[in-house]
Every structure is written in structure tokens, then in C-alpha cells.
Amino acid sequence: MSPLAAHIVRELEERPRHFSEIVESHLDVPWRDFLGAWGEVRAADILQRDDGGHYLVPKDGPPPGSKR
Amino acid sequence: MAKEGFRDFLRRLEEAGELRRIKKPVDPRHLSALMAQAREATFFESILGYPEWRAAGALVSTRRRLAIGMGCAEGDIAPRFEAGIRQPIEPRLVREAPVQEVVREGADADLTAIPIPLMHVKDGGPYISGTLVVSRDPQYGRNVGSYRMMYRTPRETGIDLVSSSDMRRYYQRALDQQRPLEIAVAIGVHPYEMLAASYKAPIDVDEFAIAGGLHGAPVELVRCRTVDLEVPADAEVVLEGELLPIGWTADEGPFGEFSHITGEVKWNPVFRVRCVTHRRDPIFYILQMPWENDWLAAPVIEAAGLQALRVASVEPVAIRAPVGSCCYWTLVASIRKRPGEGKNALLALLSVAEVKLAIVTDDDINIYDPDELDWAMTFRVQADQDVLIVSGARGKHIDPSVRAGALGKGGLPTTAKLGIDATIPEGVPKEHYERLRYFAKDAVRLEDYL
Numbered sequence: 336m337s338p339l340a341a342h343i344v345r346e347l348e349e350r351p352r353h354f355s356e357i358v359e360s361h362l363d364v365p366w367r368d369f370l371g372a373w374g375e376v377r378a379a380d381i382l383q384r385d386d387g388g389h390y391l392v393p394k395d396g397p398p399p400g401s402k403r
Numbered sequence: 404m405a406k407e408g409f410r411d412f413l414r415r416l417e418e419a420g421e422l423r424r425i426k427k428p429v430d431p432r433h434l435s436a437l438m439a440q441a442r443e444a445t446f447f448e449s450i451l452g453y454p455e456w457r458a459a460g461a462l463v464s465t466r467r468r469l470a471i472g473m474g475c476a477e478g479d480i481a482p483r484f485e486a487g488i489r490q491p492i493e494p495r496l497v498r499e500a501p502v503q504e505v506v507r508e509g510a511d512a513d514l515t516a517i518p519i520p521l522m523h524v525k526d527g528g529p530y531i532s533g534t535l536v537v538s539r540d541p542q543y544g545r546n547v548g549s550y551r552m553m554y555r556t557p558r559e560t561g562i563d564l565v566s567s568s569d570m571r572r573y574y575q576r577a578l579d580q581q582r583p584l585e586i587a588v589a590i591g592v593h594p595y596e597m598l599a600a601s602y603k604a605p606i607d608v609d610e611f612a613i614a615g616g617l618h619g620a621p622v623e624l625v626r627c628r629t630v631d632l633e634v635p636a637d638a639e640v641v642l643e644g645e646l647l648p649i650g651w652t653a654d655e656g657p658f659g660e661f662s663h664i665t666g667e668v669k670w671n672p673v674f675r676v677r678c679v680t681h682r683r684d685p686i687f688y689i690l691q692m693p694w695e696n697d698w699l700a701a702p703v704i705e706a707a708g709l710q711a712l713r714v715a716s717v718e719p720v721a722i723r724a725p726v727g728s729c730c731y732w733t734l735v736a737s738i739r740k741r742p743g744e745g746k747n748a749l750l751a752l753l754s755v756a757e758v759k760l761a762i763v764t765d766d767d768i769n770i771y772d773p774d775e776l777d778w779a780m781t782f783r784v785q786a787d788q789d790v791l792i793v794s795g796a797r798g799k800h801i802d803p804s805v806r807a808g809a810l811g812k813g814g815l816p817t818t819a820k821l822g823i824d825a826t827i828p829e830g831v832p833k834e835h836y837e838r839l840r841y842f843a844k845d846a847v848r849l850e851d852y853l
Contacts, residue, residue: 353524353525354521354526354527354528355521355523355524355525355526358432358521362432365451365452366430366431366432366451366452366518367452367453367515367516370514370515370519370529370554370557371515371557373528373554373556374515374554374555374556374557374559375556377555377556377559378556382654384527384654384668386667386668388525388527388656388657388665388667388668390527
């Protein structure tokens with residue numbers, strides 16, 4: 336995982352965030368690089384969603400049978 | 404005669420003073436916010452980090468711009484649309500296509516190479532909002548629809564396939580056989596193709612033939628490179644790939660809906676990209692929510708209203724789906740009324756899609772003038788005689804008042820419908836509504852006294 340993707344994972348382990356909050360904390364990163372890193376986080380299959388639409392990464396990993 | 408395309412529409416908007424060009428480089432994260440501040444449709448000539456791309460959006464965010472795209476007066480949008488769908492013209496297959504000037508397959512088919520914008524604060528990701536999605540079913544044939552797509556990875560997007568649609572049926576049939584459904588996603592096409600895709604055509608009717616009827620000339624299609632489908636040859640971009648046979652299991656959304664409200668996280672299928680084709684100098688089309696989506700819905704819902712009135716043997720004069728109802732939930736129509744037809748017209752209009760408010764007036768009322776409409780509703784309506792309420796009709800999830808959240812997963816909401824008959828009541832002489840006329844109005848001119 337790239338350093339940027341790993342950074343995003345750490346942010347989502349801290350607390351649930353809307354996608355736009357993650358974007359706002361990396362505005363210095365070219366959009367294409369950001370999309371690439373977000374794709375890495377997605378592909379790692381560790382993301383969860385809450386009812387408010389936030390993304391989160393449980394520190395202990397996803398529960399068994401969690402969705403894509 | 405060749406039909407007009409996306410770039411012809413941009414030219415027409417510019418000629419009418421309805422297109423603003425932004426020359427300074429713009430970050431894709433700011434495209435939507437800038438479009439929201441512009442009074443005109445917006446054309447971005449330089450996108451930061453995407454040197455070969457330009458972008459355009461908010462193209463049909465007003466009734467005037469939609470009328471420009473359709474080449475008609477604003478009041479003629481519904482009849483123009485209705486006339487087009489009555490005379491479909493079959494599409495024509497061509498070998499060479501601008502949209503295949505650049506072909507990127509395999510690892511080169513990379514969605515991060517396209518300036519897909521983040522649009523709203525609570526969106527679940529960047530969205531491809533203005534799509535023309537083509538699919539095929541072995542039994543029913545080709546289908547064309549419009550579905551939002553959320554960026555997931557360089558090779559995957561989500562796709563909102565929750566609502567009932569022909570493509571949802573195609574996908575379900577493929578899923579039952581545990582096979583993927585090939586689709587092709589065209590971006591940057593003429594509004595007629597977008598309108599045809601929005602039209603709820605019978606499952607065996609080709610939406611490209613409807614688009615041809617609207618253009619008055621065949622839509623030219625080209626075969627895709629990696630899927631057994633055809634797409635408009637003059638599109639700006641095409642994504643070829645497949646919907647994975649995983650069912651409704653991947654998170655998608657929220658997205659700023661056409662109801663002007665943020666939606667919820669949905670569970671949807673995933674689209675995997677095999678190939679990206681585009682023009683040498685592609686323009687990425689951003690359908691700017693909500694207004695642009697609303698105005699693309701207007702002709703479809705208005706034409707459905709006209710058809711419903713004619714089936715009910717009521718003669719329509721004018722119809723409009725007001726923007727305050729997102730051009731979807733309300734229909735206002737004026738009619739040439741015979742006794743009882745105010746109510747017949749209401750019953751007809753309330754049968755259209757999820758329309759939940761219908762207002763019917765006589766043909767002396769200009770339904771585009773809100774003051775005239777208020778006047779008719781004030782003086783031609785007795786609430787105990789002229790208001791119709793129907794409970795428990797089919798509703799739509801994104802209307803918060805249907806309380807869809809209480810239904811549980813997969814539940815379908817119902818809604819109440821309201822009809823207001825603002826025609827002159829039976830038994831009241833028309834003369835009672837004679838408008839004021841000023842004495843000597845035509846004999847004197849104000850300018851002569853200034």
C-alpha cells in the first residue's frame with residue numbers, strides 16, 4: 336500500500352469520515368494520485384460504512400462476512 | 404442529414420450566450436462548485452493534472468437551455484418530445500468513430516486518467532453523473548438507460564441499480580445464471596440521447612431509435628472494442644466492461660439526488676472496466692445535480708402527462724412539470740374542458756409515474772405564470788368539491804415524506820396523491836370570470852405623456 340493510502344487508512348481508523356473530509360485533508364495531493372490511493376484502500380477490502388454515509392476502518396479489521 | 408451531437412449543442416449554447424468558458428486551470432475537486440456559481444452552462448478549457456481533457460456541465464440546468472438543445476420554444480418542449488417518440492428512426496452502424504480515436508485496454512483502462520469530480524459534501528466518492536448505459540439481454544435486446552456511477556478503484560465503479568428498470572431486470576437475469584452483464588457507458592452525448600435514455604420505453608423498444616426520432620435522423624452507432632454492444636459514435640468517452648455477478652452487495656452513495664436532498668448509502672452491483680475509448684481531445688460531461696437532472700426529466704414526465712390526458716379523451720392545451728417539484732412530482736395542465744373533464748384530467752395526471760400533485764386549469768390560464776395559477780386556484784376551487792386525495796399509491800424512496808426508512812430493506816413506499824381542479828366549476832357562468840379591461844387602453848400610449 337502506498338504511503339498516501341496507508342495515511343488514509345489511519346485517518347479512518349481514528350474516526351469515521353465522509354469522503355469529502357478525507358479529500359479535504361489531502362488537497363495538496365494531485366487529484367489523480369488521490370484517486371489512485373483511494374482505489375488502493377478500496378481494493379484492500381477493509382472499508383465499512385455507517386448509516387450517515389461515513390467511511391470507517393475498524394482497528395481490528397473487518398468483521399467476518401462484511402460486504403465489499 | 405447527419406444528426407447533431409454533443410459539440411453542436413455546446414456551440415448552440417454559446418451562440419445563445421448560455422455557455423461560459425473558464426480558461427484558467429481548474430482542479431477537478433472544484434468543478435462542481437464553480438458550475439454551481441455560474442449562471443450559464445460551464446466549459447472548462449483546462450483541468451489541472453489532465454492536460455488532454457476539458458470538461459463541460461450544467462448544460463441543461465434551465466428550461467431555456469433544454470429548449471435550445473431541442474431547437475424549440477420553451478412551451479413546446481413536451482409536444483416536441485412527444486412528436487419525436489412517436490416517429491422512431493432506427494440507428495445506423497458505422498465503422499469509424501470519433502469516440503474510438505484513442506483506445507485504452509487492460510492496465511491502460513484507468514479511471515484515474517479521467518477527471519471524475521467530487522460533487523457534493525456528503526457524496527460517497529467522485530461521481531460520473533451523466534451517463535448513457537447500454538446493455539443487452541438475449542431475449543429482450545438492447546437497452547439504454549442513465550445511471551450514476553461512483554468511482555471505487557482505477558478499474559471499478561459502483562452503479563445505482565436500486566430502482567426498477569429494464570437494465571435491472573437484465574442484470575437480475577444474468578445474476579440468476581451467475582454470469583456478468585456486459586455494459587458500455589457513453590459520456591458526452593446530445594441531450595436527445597439522454598432524454599431517450601430517461602424515457603420509460605417498453606422493454607422491446609430501442610431507445611436509440613427514439614433518439615433518432617427526436618433528432619429526425621438516425622443515431623450513428625459503432626461497435627465496442629471489447630463487449631458485444633454498440634455506442635453513439637460521436638460520444639466523447641466510452642467505458643466498456645461488465646457488471647459483476649455479485650448482486651446488490653457493494654456500498655454506493657450517498658449522492659446529491661435530483662430531489663435536491665442527499666440520499667443514503669445503497670447496496671448495489673459493481674462495474675468493472677475492460678476498455679476506455681475517447682476522442683483525441685475529449686470533453687468530460689458533468690451532469691450537475693440537481694437542476695440538470697430535473698430538466699432532463701421534464702420532457703419525459705410532461706409527455707407522459709399529455710399521453711395520459713389524451714387516453715382519457717381530454718384535450719390538453721399546455722402542460723408543465725414545475726422545477727419546484729424537481730420536474731417530477733407535480734404536473735400542471737390547462738385543458739379545453741367539457742363538463743366533468745377537470746376531474747377526469749386529474750385522474751389521468753395522477754396516474755403518471757410518482758406524480759403526487761396535479762393541478763388542472765381551463766385554457767384561458769397561462770400555467771407558466773404562477774400568479775395566474777394562484778388566481779385560478781383561489782377563485783375556481785371549492786376545497787370540498789374540487790380537491791381529490793388518493794391514498795396508498797406508488798411512491799418513491801427519495802421523497803422523505805413517504806417515510807421509506809421505516810419499511811425495512813427492499814420495502815417499496817406508498818404515497819398520497821392530491822389533485823386540484825382549478826377549472827371553472829360546472830354551473831358557474833364563464834362571464835363571472837371576465838377579466839378587467841381598461842377603458843381606452845388602445846387609444847392612448849404612456850410614452851406620449853412622458
